[in-house]
Amino acid sequence: MMDITDFYDTFFEEAGELLTEMEQHLLELDVDAPDPEQLNAIFRAAHSIKGGAGTFGFEALQRTTHLLENLLDHARCGQLTLRRDLIDVFLETKDMLNDQLDAYRQSVEPDPEALEYICQVLRQLALEEIGEDVEGAAETTVAAKTGSEDAAIEAAKTPAQAETAVPADTGRYQVALLKVAEKDRRLLIEELAHLGSVENESGDENRYEVVLVSSLGIDDIEAVLCFVTEPDQLEIAPLAAVGPEEKTPNPVPDSVLKEPEKPGAARQEQSVTPPAARKPATKTAGGGESASIRVPVSKVDQIINLVGELVITQSMLDQVVEDSGSDRDSKLSSGLSLLSRTARDLQEAVMSVRMVPMDYVFSRFPRLVRDLAGKLGKEIELITEGKSTELDKGLTERIIDPLTHLVRNSLDHGIESPEQREAAGKSRTGNLLLSAQHQGGNILIEVSDDGGGLNREKILAKAAANGLSISESMSDEDVWQLIFAPGFSTAAEVSDVSGRGVGMDVVKRNIEAMGGHVEIDSRPGNGTTTRIVLPLTLAILDGMSVRVGSETFVLPVSGVIESLQPRSEDLYPMAGEDLLLKVRDDYLPLLSVHAALDVIGAVTDPTEAIAVIVHGQGRRYALLVDELIGQQQVVVKNLETNYRKVPGISAATILGDGSVSLILDIADLHRLHQSKKTEGAFHSIPQSSHPSTLESGHTNSTRSATAQPAQRTVSNVEGVNA
Amino acid sequence: MSYVGVAEKTSTALARDREFLVFSLGEEEYAIDILKVQEIRGYDNVTRIANAPDFIKGVSNLRGVIVPIVDLRIKFRLSDAVYDDQTVVIVVNIAERVVGIVVDRVSDVMTLSDEQIKPAPEFGVSLPLDYISGLGNLEHRMLVLVDIEKLLTSREMALVAEAGE
Numbered sequence: 001m002m003d004i005t006d007f008y009d010t011f012f013e014e015a016g017e018l019l020t021e022m023e024q025h026l027l028e029l030d031v032d033a034p035d036p037e038q039l040n041a042i043f044r045a046a047h048s049i050k051g052g053a054g055t056f057g058f059e060a061l062q063r064t065t066h067l068l069e070n071l072l073d074h075a076r077c078g079q080l081t082l083r084r085d086l087i088d089v090f091l092e093t094k095d096m097l098n099d100q101l102d103a104y105r106q107s108v109e110p111d112p113e114a115l116e117y118i119c120q121v122l123r124q125l126a127l128e129e130i131g132e133d134v135e136g137a138a139e140t141t142v143a144a145k146t147g148s149e150d151a152a153i154e155a156a157k158t159p160a161q162a163e164t165a166v167p168a169d170t171g172r173y174q175v176a177l178l179k180v181a182e183k184d185r186r187l188l189i190e191e192l193a194h195l196g197s198v199e200n201e202s203g204d205e206n207r208y209e210v211v212l213v214s215s216l217g218i219d220d221i222e223a224v225l226c227f228v229t230e231p232d233q234l235e236i237a238p239l240a241a242v243g244p245e246e247k248t249p250n251p252v253p254d255s256v257l258k259e260p261e262k263p264g265a266a267r268q269e270q271s272v273t274p275p276a277a278r279k280p281a282t283k284t285a286g287g288g289e290s291a292s293i294r295v296p297v298s299k300v301d302q303i304i305n306l307v308g309e310l311v312i313t314q315s316m317l318d319q320v321v322e323d324s325g326s327d328r329d330s331k332l333s334s335g336l337s338l339l340s341r342t343a344r345d346l347q348e349a350v351m352s353v354r355m356v357p358m359d360y361v362f363s364r365f366p367r368l369v370r371d372l373a374g375k376l377g378k379e380i381e382l383i384t385e386g387k388s389t390e391l392d393k394g395l396t397e398r399i400i401d402p403l404t405h406l407v408r409n410s411l412d413h414g415i416e417s418p419e420q421r422e423a424a425g426k427s428r429t430g431n432l433l434l435s436a437q438h439q440g441g442n443i444l445i446e447v448s449d450d451g452g453g454l455n456r457e458k459i460l461a462k463a464a465a466n467g468l469s470i471s472e473s474m475s476d477e478d479v480w481q482l483i484f485a486p487g488f489s490t491a492a493e494v495s496d497v498s499g500r501g502v503g504m505d506v507v508k509r510n511i512e513a514m515g516g517h518v519e520i521d522s523r524p525g526n527g528t529t530t531r532i533v534l535p536l537t538l539a540i541l542d543g544m545s546v547r548v549g550s551e552t553f554v555l556p557v558s559g560v561i562e563s564l565q566p567r568s569e570d571l572y573p574m575a576g577e578d579l580l581l582k583v584r585d586d587y588l589p590l591l592s593v594h595a596a597l598d599v600i601g602a603v604t605d606p607t608e609a610i611a612v613i614v615h616g617q618g619r620r621y622a623l624l625v626d627e628l629i630g631q632q633q634v635v636v637k638n639l640e641t642n643y644r645k646v647p648g649i650s651a652a653t654i655l656g657d658g659s660v661s662l663i664l665d666i667a668d669l670h671r672l673h674q675s676k677k678t679e680g681a682f683h684s685i686p687q688s689s690h691p692s693t694l695e696s697g698h699t700n701s702t703r704s705a706t707a708q709p710a711q712r713t714v715s716n717v718e719g720v721n722a
Numbered sequence: 723m724s725y726v727g728v729a730e731k732t733s734t735a736l737a738r739d740r741e742f743l744v745f746s747l748g749e750e751e752y753a754i755d756i757l758k759v760q761e762i763r764g765y766d767n768v769t770r771i772a773n774a775p776d777f778i779k780g781v782s783n784l785r786g787v788i789v790p791i792v793d794l795r796i797k798f799r800l801s802d803a804v805y806d807d808q809t810v811v812i813v814v815n816i817a818e819r820v821v822g823i824v825v826d827r828v829s830d831v832m833t834l835s836d837e838q839i840k841p842a843p844e845f846g847v848s849l850p851l852d853y854i855s856g857l858g859n860l861e862h863r864m865l866v867l868v869d870i871e872k873l874l875t876s877r878e879m880a881l882v883a884e885a886g887e
Contacts, residue, residue: 657767658767
């Protein structure tokens with residue numbers, strides 16, 4: 001027995017895609033000269049969703065799509081003249097459909113008030129524009145459908161009763177299943193039984209004919225089945241109606257759909273094969289499936305994990321062969337080098353599975369820009385570039401919020417009103433450019449507008465008021481960075497000045513959390529460009545391995561600026577224990593990794609160690625480490641999966657020898673360092689109280705008492721900063 | 723590294739009988755529900771985590787999964803924690819997490835009936851009563867039955883971040 005719920009996910013995904021497609025077409029549609037192909041596409045999307053919603057018993061969704069579909073159909077036939085405000089209604093309906101879909105996805109009924117509201121709006125629209133009450137029709141459909149479903153259940157029990165239970169306005173169809181295997185055929189027939197009653201069935205593998213009595217139209221039957229079969233496996237033709245011919249002279253259920261006057265409908269319902277207009281829609285649904293599969297991200301992650309292990313094992317074997325000193329040209333070593341190449345190719349191929357085009361992100365902006373521009377009374381043209389640039393799926397989800405924020409800011413505060421633009425000698429329409437491109441191992445995303453640009457004086461004034469350290473001689477770049485300061489423009493005055501500071505600290509933090517950084521370029525009167533540089537994936541990081549004592553840590557290369565060996569004349573003590581390192585004209589706080597992370601046996605004299613200049617959360621530090629080991633790509637592993645957040649550490653990775661190495665969190669390391677300083681008593685505890693596990697055979701029995709308070713202190717500080 | 727293929731056996735065991743993995747910490751014998759045990763391996767390649775309690779030895783790589791390693795000997799202050807070739811890590815699956823626990827020795831797998839399980843006495847300093855599900859009574863042996871899930875997810879183990887942190 002087929003469980004209809006097995007197909008829920010497919011339906012949700014496909015309906016979601018159809019809605020996205022619908023929105024795209026609605027936005028692109030030229031209201032003065034609508035492209036019939038686009039109108040058809042919009043109609044088909046609504047229609048397919050309606051069909052699916054009917055099968056799965058999602059009534060609210062079915063009712064809304066039915067109303068929308070009717071309106072769209074009239075638009076398609078030219079009986080409804082499109083206007084901008086009508087498109088607005090359609091877009092609103094699409095949003096509502098999305099909400100309903102979400103509700104069903106979470107197994108709850110959609111908001112009845114919202115449903116009533118949107119139905120009312122659509123109904124009103126139909127009355128005003130075409131003088132027809134579509135709502136009544138919808139009710140009939142729903143009622144008739146429910147009726148026929150009951151009938152189907154009845155029919156399953158006693159075929160004799162079914163005849164009498166069939167509702168008056170039904171049609172008879174001959175449904176032919178072509179080249180459908182026995183097993184699938186049974187499922188399809190069961191599915192058909194949900195739509196009406198199956199009267200007669202006969203045939204073989206190649207052509208199996210079923211006579212179906214149903215209140216639905218051909219389109220609906222087809223739309224329902226297209227979720228479970230390929231379009232070319234199905235032929236539906238109307239037959240003469242049973243019994244109730246006297247009541248409904250027309251064999252097709254026009255009275256239900258209330259579209260008797262529509263020539264298009266008549267053509268569709270009478271033709272034997274699906275009309276050409278429907279083909280592309282069914283193609284995308286069916287054809288897309290054969291070319292790609294949907295896989296849960298967790299499965300892909302598991303494969304990535306295993307491939308990572310494979311690569312490590314392979315390099316371990318390499319090491320063994322090298323150590324054994326066997327002949328370089330031996331079959332073993334040539335086999336190993338082949339394995340190495342394949343393993344790396346495999347790793348690359350698997351990683352690419354997680355990649356999705358930026359279109360996924362960009363496609364939501366036309367709507368946002370349209371709505372916001374309308375609200376703000378601005379004229380804006382949105383241009384997107386590099387839609388096909390690929391980026392890790394995990395990153396696309398997380399970049400949406402920061403990008404939305406930047407786009408909003410550009411529209412709200414960057415681009416001027418048409419009048420202001422004209423006065424400034426620019427075109428009335430402002431341009432907003434969203435672009436994505438690959439740049440080395442990174443992806444570069446730009447949000448660029450040709451608006452008024454940032455106002456240097458006002459930002460400086462505001463920064464001064466906020467107590468930030470500024471000077472008149474600061475470079476423009478440094479001034480623009482000021483708007484990323486936390487709480488920079490939460491004060492009301494700034495929103496009418498530049499306003500770009502609203503929540504910009506959050507944008508910056510989010511992007512830095514993804515291992516990226518943000519730059520701003522702005523010219524007064526000529527607009528602003530915000531540049532986001534992100535790693536291509538969250539799963540792989542360009543890492544710099546550093547040694548501290550006998551431990552190895554990994555630093556994200558994106559945070560590393562340079563490294564140098566401090567000279568004693570460049571070291572300046574400050575406030576007792578603090579040390580500053582002079583690098584060219586800057587004084588950077590010196591932060592020793594061994595002190596922050598209690599590593600024993602590390603180099604303590606800064607002039608003997610290496611200072612790695614890093615930046616994190618807008619500040620620069622000099623990290624003291626013993627040695628730079630090298631740069632390599634590492635697979636990022638979450639520590640919190642099985643453990644907890646560790647102060648100063650962002651994640652972990654596995655090195656070539658199979659051991660775990662921790663990835664340093666630069667900004668957090670600084671916080672940890674500070675908190676240890678304030679906890680003076682703890683700081684003075686000799687390092688030996690934290691024995692290294694790397695020393696096998698080391699005994700320690702009663703240290704928990706000293707370690708516990710430290711843990712708590714760190715946690716508290718973290719809580720404050722979070 | 724070796725696997726204990728005992729998880730399957732349980733399904734055939736009588737409903738009243740439960741199987742436990744018995745291990746020793748110093749001279750004492752403890753037991754945990756075998757269904758929580760994923761595998762048993764040697765103590766190797768543990769990376770220290772700074773500022774963690776001393777009984778958390780660090781994290782280790784378990785076929786690509788980063789697993790925290792807890793030394794119960796230090797936690798219970800029972801014996802000298804010696805790490806050598808014989809040191810055993812029991813990898814357990816609790817609350818959708820994987821954690822390794824270091825013990826001195828794994829001895830065997832025991833099936834205990836309800837009659838053999840006595841309530842724990844009303845005391846306990848290093849191991850609070852909350853984490854003891856009972857005492858296993860076997861002729862000349864006494865097994866302390868540890869509720870490993872409760873113990874490892876407890877606040878004092880600091881393995882799981884507390885809410886609001």
